[in-house]
Amino acid sequence: MKANIHFVTGGQRSGKSAFAEKVTLELSETPIYLATSKKWDEEHNERIALHQERREECWTTVEAPIEIHQNDFTGKVVLLDCITLWLTNIFDEVSYDKEKALQRAQEIWTALIQQDCTLIVVSNEIGLGGISMNKASRQFTDIHGLINQFIAQQAQKVTFVVSGLPMTVKE
Structure with missing residues (x-):
């Protein structure tokens, strides 16, 4: 492993x-936003638009619903948002076969x-509910x-965000 990983997780x-x-912009003036979402419906398109509006012009957006590894990010700071949508796309691709x-x-x-890059990786904690x-x-x-768990074990840093408040889990 060459990537420096900061895993950020929390609820919806x-x-x-x-x-x-914010963390990504502290590390780079020209970050990459690695977007994994597909556009499913109007409500989801509105969520995507909110994320896009929040980002400044300094961001370069790369869309990769599944093949997140096929771009060269060497020397770059990359925000991958998010693991949940990426996994949804993979789960659909393999016809809901868990293994x-x-x-x-x-x-x-x-x-x-x-x-050899810096990855800030966003994911949901979906197993906290019923x-x-x-x-x-x-x-x-x-x-x-x-x-x-697989990503958190490999990450150098893990942050859990609750009600907008970041808590360091792993440093």
């Missing part, structure tokens, strides 16, 4: 993306972190938790 609307953007999704995600992630009645949702929650 916890302030984790805004925090990650295939986990393997594919680990392979792509491992290829990405071979690059257990879904839907099998695919439960499997996705499992995969997501495992990938979060």
Whole structure:
């Protein structure tokens, strides 16, 4: 592994993306925003627009719904937002096969972190709530938790954001 990783996690609307953007801008005047979201519907498009409006012109946006490792980020500061949407795309690509999704995600992630770059990585903590009645949702929650653990173990720093307040988990 060559990448320097700061993993930022928290609940939906916890302030984790805004925090990650602030951290990224402290590290670079010309950061890269690695966007993993597909545009699904009007409500989701509005969420994407809010993120875009918040970012200044100094950001370069790279869209990669699945193949996050295929761009050369050597020497760059990259904000990857977010693991949850990236995993959603992978889970869909492999027709909701839990083992295939986990393997594919680990392979792509491992290829990405071979690059000598700084990665600020945003993810959700989706397993903090109730257990879904839907099998695919439960499997996705499992995969997501495992990938979060996989990334956090490799990260040099981990921050958990609650109600807009960052808490250092790993330094």
